[in-house]
Amino acid sequence: MDEEYDVVVLGTGLTECILSGLLSVEGKKVLHMDRNDYYGGDSASLNLTQLYRKFRPDQTPPTELGRDRDYAVDLVPKFIIASGELTKILVHTDVTRYLEFKQIAGSFVYRDGRISKVPSTEMEAVRSPLMGLFEKRRAKKFFEFLQNWKDEDPATHQGINLDTDSMKAVYEKFGLEPGTQDFIGHSMALYLDDDYITKPARPTYDRIVLYTSSMARYGKSPYIYPLYGLGELPQSFARLSAIYGGTYMLDKQIDEIVTDADGKFIGVRSGDETVKAKQVIGDPSYFGAGKDGGKLRVVEEGKVVRAICILKHPIPGTEDTDSVQIIIPQNQVGRRNDIYIAMVSSTHNVCAKDVYVAIVSTIVETERPEQEIAPGLQLLGPIYDKFISVSPLYTPTSDGKSDNIFVTRSYDATSHFETVVEDVQDVWKRVVGSDLVLKKREVEVEA
Amino acid sequence: MSKQLQFKLVLLGESAVGKSSLVLRFVKDQFDDYRESTIGAAFLTQTVALDDGTTVKFEIWDTAGQERYKSLAPMYYRNANCAVVVYDITQSASLEKARNWIRELQRQADPSIVIALCGNKSDLAARRQVTQEEAQKYAEEEGLMWAETSAKSGEGVSDIFTAIAKKLPTTAPPASRAGPGRAGTSAGRTGVDLNRQGAGASTEPCNC
Numbered sequence: 001m002d003e004e005y006d007v008v009v010l011g012t013g014l015t016e017c018i019l020s021g022l023l024s025v026e027g028k029k030v031l032h033m034d035r036n037d038y039y040g041g042d043s044a045s046l047n048l049t050q051l052y053r054k055f056r057p058d059q060t061p062p063t064e065l066g067r068d069r070d071y072a073v074d075l076v077p078k079f080i081i082a083s084g085e086l087t088k089i090l091v092h093t094d095v096t097r098y099l100e101f102k103q104i105a106g107s108f109v110y111r112d113g114r115i116s117k118v119p120s121t122e123m124e125a126v127r128s129p130l131m132g133l134f135e136k137r138r139a140k141k142f143f144e145f146l147q148n149w150k151d152e153d154p155a156t157h158q159g160i161n162l163d164t165d166s167m168k169a170v171y172e173k174f175g176l177e178p179g180t181q182d183f184i185g186h187s188m189a190l191y192l193d194d195d196y197i198t199k200p201a202r203p204t205y206d207r208i209v210l211y212t213s214s215m216a217r218y219g220k221s222p223y224i225y226p227l228y229g230l231g232e233l234p235q236s237f238a239r240l241s242a243i244y245g246g247t248y249m250l251d252k253q254i255d256e257i258v259t260d261a262d263g264k265f266i267g268v269r270s271g272d273e274t275v276k277a278k279q280v281i282g283d284p285s286y287f288g289a290g291k292d293g294g295k296l297r298v299v300e301e302g303k304v305v306r307a308i309c310i311l312k313h314p315i316p317g318t319e320d321t322d323s324v325q326i327i328i329p330q331n332q333v334g335r336r337n338d339i340y341i342a343m344v345s346s347t348h349n350v351c352a353k354d355v356y357v358a359i360v361s362t363i364v365e366t367e368r369p370e371q372e373i374a375p376g377l378q379l380l381g382p383i384y385d386k387f388i389s390v391s392p393l394y395t396p397t398s399d400g401k402s403d404n405i406f407v408t409r410s411y412d413a414t415s416h417f418e419t420v421v422e423d424v425q426d427v428w429k430r431v432v433g434s435d436l437v438l439k440k441r442e443v444e445v446e447a
Numbered sequence: 448m449s450k451q452l453q454f455k456l457v458l459l460g461e462s463a464v465g466k467s468s469l470v471l472r473f474v475k476d477q478f479d480d481y482r483e484s485t486i487g488a489a490f491l492t493q494t495v496a497l498d499d500g501t502t503v504k505f506e507i508w509d510t511a512g513q514e515r516y517k518s519l520a521p522m523y524y525r526n527a528n529c530a531v532v533v534y535d536i537t538q539s540a541s542l543e544k545a546r547n548w549i550r551e552l553q554r555q556a557d558p559s560i561v562i563a564l565c566g567n568k569s570d571l572a573a574r575r576q577v578t579q580e581e582a583q584k585y586a587e588e589e590g591l592m593w594a595e596t597s598a599k600s601g602e603g604v605s606d607i608f609t610a611i612a613k614k615l616p617t618t619a620p621p622a623s624r625a626g627p628g629r630a631g632t633s634a635g636r637t638g639v640d641l642n643r644q645g646a647g648a649s650t651e652p653c654n655c
Contacts, residue, residue: 038521039520039521069555082639087641090641091641091642094489096641096642097489097490098489098522100638101638101639101641102638102639103638103639218639224638224639224641227638228522228525232522235520235521235522236522238513238520239489239511239513239520239522239523242511242512242513243488243489243509243511245512247512247515247516248512248513248515248516248518249516249518250516250517250518251517251518252516
């Protein structure tokens with residue numbers, strides 16, 4: 001620890017591990033530490049022993065659940081959207097060689113008391129109970145409009161300006177019913193609330209295009225998922241970092257962020273040792289989040305409630321699929337924010353055979369968060385066991401440019417990793433001083 | 448037609464016992480006295496041809512230094528078919544560390560993993576601290592393969608890898624060994640291939 005580093009990274013969540021990997025590839029000397037003895041921080045996947053240690057330290061896992069090592073239970077419910085930015089980073093950095101992906105088998109949406117499959121083919125769309133016959137025609141015109149849109153060709157605009165007209169205006173132009181708007185805005189554009197409706201239509205357009213292109217890529221759903229759980233993602237970027245010279249220290253207590261008289265970063269103290277570096281990057285838990293005393297460098301922007309549910313059966317009404325996303329749009333259950341269900345199973349090597357792991361989550365709106373996810377829990381059928389957590393969402397108070405202290409954001413309630421990549425790009429720009437440009441790694445010489 | 452099999456091999460052992468040098472000797476038949484830790488190689492591959500016409504391709508994973516502060520990720524052990532646990536015959540403490548790694552493998556890795564204990568730096572036998580008898584006895588007790596090697600002279604290096612290749616199951620279908628699924632190529636993968644670039648990456652017509 002007596003060496004001096006370019007960057008110290010605290011916490012091995014996905015955001016920090018991608019940054020660590022990219023910085024090492026760039027030639028920076030990186031020291032990466034975590035207080036836990038496992039990789040992944042808040043985006044880890046835990047085995048049963050680790051899961052119980054975290055949620056119920058006084059209990060041991062029931063033997064009925066099977067072998068400890070068969071489990072990799074995600075702490076955050078997210079999938080990888082197939083045509084998104086994370087996929088690009090995975091491919092460009094070549095960490096795909098450490099990972100194997102499977103599709104998430106289905107995407108469902110809750111409407112009028114029951115769940116229906118989000119159509120993934122034209123045939124499914126024709127049969128879908130989500131829209132009546134005339135509404136299907138109107139929706140078809142709407143989607144054709146989106147498909148054919150070309151910025152440079154006004155003939156495709158049908159009088160709409162995506163940058164100034166609101167999404168409300170677009171919905172009205174095509175005469176779409178409120179239920180269809182819910183479906184499009186929440187299960188395709190993946191908005192968590194309805195704030196987008198009154199804003200310019202462009203971001204919604206982009207999000208629908210991301211969804212449909214991701215859906216078209218592999219077929220069953222727009223999502224893919226790494227075998228052995230999401231925790232494989234930070235591990236693979238950590239390996240990338242290590243291969244390019246990054247030093248890893250897990251199970252290392254961080255006692256102090258040391259600064260000079262002006263508050264500028266000097267180093268990180270662990271016990272009697274202080275390691276010096278030019279810059280520090282870390283997740284909110286290393287910068288005062290959730291603790292009294294010490295300098296707070298983060299603020300809470302809200303809370304997410306998550307219930308990790310262990311089931312002994314697939315979710316009813318999902319055609320027994322091995323993995324699924326279910327969205328409960330807020331309007332359907334009288335809320336401001338959507339409720340999400342993400343389920344994976346032994347097909348993804350995250351639990352024993354005949355076990356299914358579903359996470360129900362939403363943004364907290366009341367003093368009784370557990371009750372808020374009840375509509376989601378009710379869809380699951382009998383729940384063998386559940387682990388509930390309420391996690392504050394932290395965001396940094398400063399951009400770090402004046403003190404060389406760069407804090408990442410908590411994992412939000414969105415269903416995929418696009419906001420994580422936005423955070424990576426944002427932190428990168430502040431740390432390095434230029435935009436993140438992905439360069440294809442040179443092909444290794446193989447004997 | 449001759450059979451081609453692919454296996455994931457992981458290297459373990461204390462820092463500076465010669466793990467990377469051993470691989471460099473095996474894969475490229477080179478040795479560098481002042482070799483720094485490996486930079487930039489996700490894994491190396493080398494093929495061994497057996498007498499019965501079977502060829503065994505090793506996908507060799509280096510620790511990339513993550514073992515130094517006990518920070519190896521579970522991913523490293525995942526689906527490993529074989530492991531070479533290296534100690535330095537001139538450092539008795541390194542055999543102790545090797546024992547720890549073997550316990551770790553028995554805990555974390557697949558129970559069918561083939562483990563070889565490897566006493567490196569046999570060219571420095573004059574400074575030997577670990578006797579052949581001691582290491583061999585331990586290996587027999589634990590059911591491990593054992594050999595001494597010199598990455599510097601090359602002595603014993605290809606022999607130990609060939610011995611491992613012979614000991615690996617050649618009859619089980621590749622899928623059951625899972626390892627090849629993690630290979631650098633898309634062959635043998637059961638899931639989706641992210642590297643498949645194509646129409647899907649652009650904005651496809653909406654399916655709705």
